[in-house]
Amino acid sequence: MALNRRRVAAAFLATALALGAQAQEKSIVVASTTSTEQSGLFGHILPAFAKSTGIAVRVVALGTGQALDVGRRGDADVVFVHDRAAEDRFVAEGYGVDRRDVMYNDFVLIGPKSDPAKVAGGRDVAAALKAIAAARAPFVSRGDKSGTHAAELRYFKDAGVDPGEGKGSWYRETGSGMGPALNTASSMNAYVLADRGTWLAFRNRGELRIVVEGDTRMFNPYGVILVNPAKHPHVKQAEGRAFMDWIVAAEGQAAIAGYKVGGEQLFFPDAKR
Amino acid sequence: MSTFGAVFGEAFRLIGALDLALLDIVWLSLRVSLSAVLISTVVALPFGAALAVTRFPGRDALVVTVNALLGLPAVVVGLAIYLLLSRAGPLGTFGILFTPAAMVVAQAVLIFPLIAALARQAVADAWREYAEQMRSLGAGPVASSLALLHDLRFSLVTIVLAAFGRAIAEVGAVMIVGGNIDGVTRVMTTAIALETSKGDLPLALGLGIVLLGIVLLLNVGAHLLKERAQRHHA
Structure with a gap:
């Protein structure tokens, strides 16, 4: 019975710890x-x-x-x-x-060193996305209604490309945050739109690097x-x-x-x- | 890059550095999950035992439901608790969303079916053996449940440890209802998710190894206590 009482006391103690821990x-x-x-x-x-x-x-x-x-x-x-x-x-x-x-x-367009869509060094994000769609090169989208996702969709619209048509092939919606999307792009050597801050702090770059930057539309x-x-x-x-x-x-x-x-x-x- | 070498290096560096922020995170993980386990156990054990020893219409359906809830995804529990605790939700006035209390609630709900289902099974097995005897002693369902729970206490420890493991390992629920706020609701699993997001995979896995080590220590402690108590009672 002593053991039980001790257990109950421990239970109350732990509960109090958890609930009372919010400092005022x-x-x-x-x-x-x-x-x-x-x-x-x-x-x-x-x-x-x-x-x-x-x-x-x-x-x-x-x-x-x-x-x-x-x-x-x-x-x-x-x-x-x-x-x-x-x-x-x-x-x-x-x-x-x-x-x-x-x-x-600002946003930067990230892509693999191999650059299958040949967009590296450009300053026009819409032209780059158009080339990526034409080359059917893998592109990772946030797909999570984030600010970056909204920007990406605007640029695709500027490019006259409906990325929805690429679903299941080159356009890959991950429905995840910036970091996870970059991780995904890094592992499949895909293009991805990122904010410069997250990109600079990102550690798992693999073959990825900045391919397009400096477009005034990419102001964020x-x-x-x-x-x-x-x-x-x-x-x-x-x-x-x-x-x-x-x-x-x-x-x-x-x-x-x-x-x-x-x-x-x-x-x-x-x-x- | 030899990733796994880096991982273990990172894990030992984390432990060696005894980083205060990390200790806070570890402490919060333990506090939240232990509280959730204690609260859930207090309710789920009697509930499971009652399911085992009583007969009422719809009992089988209830048993199947509790068993099925073992497959409840943590993120669904998190979302449901989030909607309940949100200011726009029915329990919003408490204002506990994005606090450790909300995380305790979510984990307690998450592991309730686990404790209840396994306790019911354990008690039901014992009940088959002792039902006759209990009835002849004139023990009602409440007394029988309590006696069986007491008898099974050493097996129940394993069930409770399993529940603790599920609680401290889950990330989906605490991420949503806690918000992973630095210094307030960041626990081991959400910290691991965050470092993964930042692409710092060695640090993320290093944290994972630290978490595993803590769970292991706790299990060793529980095992030793159980052994001692069992010898004592033998």
Whole structure:
């Protein structure tokens, strides 16, 4: 019987440990994208924000579409994403307020060294995608309604190619985040559209390298939006706004500009002050 | 690149470095999964035993359902719990989505069928042997269940360990309801998924080896305790 009592005590102890572990600190939940989290940007800038305000930022990294959905359901206080059309829709539908420009990076087209579609060195992303489709060279798509996926579909439209026709052959939708899509492309030597940040931080490159960059269309702006407190009253408005104010102010913008991987700056602050 | 050499190098480096962030992640993994196992066990063992010793209409259907739920994908459990705990969901007011508490709930639900189904089978087998005897002693279903559970306690340890293994190894549910937030809800499995995403495969597998080592240590501990208790009671 002593053993049983001890077991019950252990059960209560462990339960208390698990449930009571949430420290009562000031914090907000930011739904953001894999590109900002996996490139290491948040790890670089958030400690500075926490130090100056005492607010901890809890980042849930998802695709842009999913991040906006988390905001729509009221499960985040702030969304920090990169798909202008979807962001404007989010605000227009009343789910978010006070959208602000924060920074941009750019997309790069990644491909294998063998370059079966002969697109390396070009600057025109639409022409490159057209050549890839014509060569029926393997192309890995995110296929997850992320900001990068939306950009890819825009470029295919510019190229006058319907990638849906290539499904099952050269066009491969993985339905996964940027990293997994890059892993897949790396293992099948396929072309893939990536944001530069994730690409630079990515370790499993294999035969892959940048084949097309510098097209002005590949400019990739990030915005920050407060989840509408009128729709979701529990949203931590003051702390959320503190974060948004900080990231578009001099200190936050400098922190963004100061983040480098291998000496290369990943994100370029462009908040309008 | 000799990947596997790098993996083991990475694993030993991780253990040797005794990185604080890693310790936090390990500790959270253990806390979440042990809590889930304890909560689930407290409910699922009596439930499984009751299924074994009682007869009521629809009982067979219930048994089959519980057995079938063994095949429940973790990601489905995660999604269901996410929708329940979301601010827009019925339990949203608790505000526990993206916290360790939500992860405990998801894992507890995930392993409930496992504990219940295996406990039911174990108790049912024993019940066939002792039903006569229990009835002659005038023991009702509650007393019989408790007596059989007590009798089977050493076999039940294995069931509970299996449930713990499923809980600490799953990634689909905790990823969705926890959100893999650095320092808050990041556990071993979601950290492994993240490093895989970053293409740092040696670090990801190194973490996997650390996780395996922890589970192994826990199993060794449970085994020794069980052996000692068994000798003590023999």
